[in-house]
Amino acid sequence: MFRLVTCFSVAFSLVLPAAAHADGKPRQLVMISFDGAHDNALWTRSREIASRNGAHFTYFLSCTFLMNKAQAKAYQGPKQRPGKSNVGFAKSEDDVRTRIANIWGAHLEGHDISSHACGHFDGKGWSAADWSQEFMDARIALRDAWKNVGLADKEPQGWEDFATNDVRGFRAPYLSTSDGLVPAEKEAGFQYDASLVTKGPALPQVVDGIYRFGLPLIPEGPEHRPVIGMDYNLYVRHSKGAEDKANAKTYEDRTFDAFEAAFNKQYEGERIPLQLGFHFVEMNDGAYWRALDRFVSDVCHKQDVACVSYSEAIPLIAARGKSQQG
Template sequence: MTAVRKRITVGAVAAALIAGLAGCAGSGDPAPGPGAGGPEKAGAPPRNTVRLIGDGSTAYTGAQPGLAKPERLQPGSRPPQFVVFSWDGAGEDSQKLFSHFRRVGKEHGATMTYFLSGVYLLPEGKSALYNPPGHAPGRSDIGFNDTEGIRDTVRELRAAWLEGNEVGTHFNGHFCGPERGVGTWSVEDWKSEIQQAKSFVKNWRTNAGLAGEKPLPFDYDKELIGARTPCLEGRENFKKAASELGWRYDTSGVNDQVWPKKDGKLWDLSMQLVPVPGRDFETLSMDYNFMVNQSGTSKGDPSMHRYWGNQMRDGLIQAFNRSYQGNRAPLIIGNHFESWNGGTYMRAIEETIAHVCTKPEVRCVSFRQLADWLDVQDPTVLAKLRTLKVGQAPAEGWARFLTARPASASPAPASARGGSGADAPARVSAVSGTRRDG
């Protein structure tokens, strides 16, 4: 998959920096799966029966193991501190970052969300099977894969899911920008892209000539419940498509560190604005945005690599602390398996995971697990949690705050959303002036 990654780093990133974009049927019916409502019971192992789906690329193996059953917050209890680490375009290549962060997650008790790009399971020789909306068949801005890359990626996806991680989608060709990018797609275009992403996962054994390999241990039609759009573009029509397909969340927007709410049928679990230590603005909680604000290139001054990585790590930890010690709003972080600026952002993320995921009352989870927890909460409690501003702990303490009659949710004041006057332009330019998702 080396060729694929080179295209991502050199092609897509360079184009984004120049353009200044805004971010970044089975053989027999399987038994009913756990579906979109979450795991069937805490820690349930896969059932013994394995039901192959389609050509055997995927299989129904029962409830996903390693997931705790979500419980409603008890009156007067302090909410757990959720942290979601997520990865766009997840695949295993020569850098071995997928397998590395699987190990990091296991070491620190963290599960994560891996957003797979469907073309990473489609070999170059079968590229014509991809018919992207608005583009010629076989076109992809991140290339395709080779047989060994597919074999390696499937191995990591299989192990990740069995360890309790979520396998989502980052769709396929990663088209960005005003000319035929995903921002121009209709609802039907998004449905086509999603159907194709599913098809590449459900037929990788046939497409790659790997009939002897083990299947992925999940039904991808049931596994997909949310996504992040390429470059955070095309969100409105994507949300309509996702809602019609019965998905449960979207993470393609920009939020402050406040408690999530539903946008129509979907939980809005967007990434957030976080501090940039030493700077007078905040940026999106994603490695790409730190890179663009620091060096503007993936190959910046080597003498600055450690400083930039430390700056990202410290910014994420500051963001964590103001939630952990404040309103306990979930912290949402996005990443890429890339070695930008000497791999400093990968080090920053690893050190952040080690720092935050081992603390009391902290749950480092996938988007699915967070959505499961939110779904079982008392809506009036969530509404009251949403009245807390960024970093604001209840003045009367958690016990009194969550035993008193919940207040109605109200929009956060401008100061909680980034201020007004002199502070506002700096924060806005730091986000909207750069691509949010490489």
């Protein structure tokens, strides 16, 4: 299945550079991203959704899910004790082997593999050095992933270059940042950050050479109250962060309707890029992933719509000429 995806993705990427339609109206960009990127079943599912709809996604990878037991024991996040991670570690070396195969396959298909750091800690009090430590730990874990699970002889050609040079973006856990973040991102060679929250869909700011994107507040529910366009925030809104399978279909429909309304407002209006975020967790019995599938299947085939990764979005936004200089 995924070999066919690669061919399709290449063909799809060839049509992306046109930032605007012949009438001068910009393409409607849609950027779907995933935090954590650990559950291998959801790697498979997300890649299938993308393949079916000609979409490219962005995966913000938590590096603890690449660590074997020895690495997990030795890992120490900034201001943390050794061996601690707020999201845990890989279940087994076989789990890592499957995950790195998914990562490589997604990379070849044209998706962004970006960073979510390692232990999913709140960095609001971190210095630039703290962020740099996490970025380096994440880079090393990705670079050495095949070797660390006994597959050095099966490491794909180009993996080290990919791990060193092609991880171009970052999203902070909890969307929590500090003044030290952008300097550390610049030092790490990142092109973009996606840790902000905006009042609605917004073009990125460019701060010290880093494109800074934000998940938008979008109207949702019967009262159209704003909520961050991310599955976890909807989960808290709908069921106070507790599983409620009995009402999953209602939550799915509300989410789909909110996504569609946010999209239509831009598609029929200014065509500001729409960003939506997800996790590799099926909350409320998978309601938000089903809404995602329905949404992508609907909008990514529309005329003048491009469902793209953040890396693909940047040149299209730059060509539009309206990025705000920070």
